């Protein structure tokens with residue numbers, strides 16, 4: 306391929322041919338690919354080139370010359386600047402089509418051409434769904450400011466309405482910001498590694514309304530912290546307030562030190578009628594409405610009769626295993642984070658569930674041991690992180706041979722890879738994408754495999 310003579314900051318007219326998996330418009334100049342922010346297939350746009358790499362480049366739309374009928378207009382331009390909701394310029398039904406299509410593309414690429422991919426299960430109201438916010442804080446023009454990063458940068462764009470977060474969380478962030486301003490607490494200055502508050506994290510339990518606030522600070526000492534604590538706790542919905550200290554020059558949000566300033570250690574929420582305790586570091590699904598739909602679908606696909614030995618691998622705080630425990634003989638959860646396993650044990654007790662145990666460890670290590678000891682599993686639920694299943698786990702599964710595997714995936718590319726590796730031993734059922742993250746390019750899907 307001859308690289309065309311393109312330069313950063315050059316303005317150029319582009320015809321958009323496709324949408325990348327990240328939700329960017331794809332345009333070709335000769336054979337060279339440009340990924341274009343805020344551009345949809347079928348559109349012709351004036352764009353400015355923002356980066357040129359060896360094999361591809363990036364551009365940003367300046368204005369749209371020929372517009373797609375699928376474009377949404379009433380979305381604030383701020384969301385395009387920040388990338389907080391990278392698909393918000395695309396009509397929602399087209400977002401659902403895009404997600405289904407992305408699964409089809411990944412399956413076709415790996416040779417799984419016969420697998421049926423159902424329509425994406427979308428939300429009735431696809432905004433304001435997130436139950437958790439981690440909002441960066443900076444000192445701008447002498448004021449502590451909350452907002453979100455401009456795309457591909459750490460420049461803060463001030464923002465009060467985050468579009469996809471629970472509006473009560475947005476309100477709480479403003480309240481906390483104003484209390485910190487009142488006591489002249491400084492926002493973080495990333496360049497000079499000075500100032501104090503780096504992030505405000507707020508979680509709000511959808512079914513109970515309880516809120517947890519975590520202030521992430523560069524330093525331990527915050528002046529007037531008692532007054533600040535009292536004023537934040539004046540909101541009766543805030544049940545838990547933590548201070549986290551992170552003095553490192555890092556993109557990781559939390560530091561090691563987590564101190565409870567006021568209230569209880571956790572908040573409680575409900576999923577499918579069970580209560581769960583959520584600590585500041587717990588993994589907890591961010592879309593409460595769709596989580597219930599996803600879990601119901603996964604549990605249906607497991608076709609439990611009450612006689613099965615079930616493994617809930619990658620179990621987090623135990624939510625999937627505990628949701629299905631009344632339909633199984635016994636459930637074992639496997640999770641690598643010790644605190645999450647403690648939460649899961651606690652959650653089993655809290656809900657009076659006696660046929661579930663949780664073990665700390667890597668799924669691949671624990672099931673390798675099980676395979677060596679000829680232990681049997683009837684149904685395996687897996688819900689791994691984006692990188693999917695370890696190769697050694699696939700080998701163990703071929704020995705253990707669960708009758709059914711239900712795979713919940715947040716990355717269709719690794720899902721396709723893993724299913725292809727299991728396809729000689731397992732019949733692959735139909736795949737259903739479930740839209741857990743509307744307005745973003747993230748794709749969750751669920752599929753059941755049956756032993757041949």
Ligand SMILES: C[S@@+](CC[C@H](N)C(=O)[O-])C[C@H]1O[C@@H](n2cnc3c(N)ncnc32)[C@H](O)[C@@H]1O
Pocket residue numbers: 588589590618619620621622623624625639640641642645666667668669688689690715
């Ligand atoms: C996508 S989350 C799913 C959690 C839970 N099933 C839920 O629905 O809330 C993945 C979980 O796997 C855990 N994890 C990551 N790698 C693991 C591994 N190799 N073995 C076991 N757990 C792992 C993470 O800590 C996280 O809790």
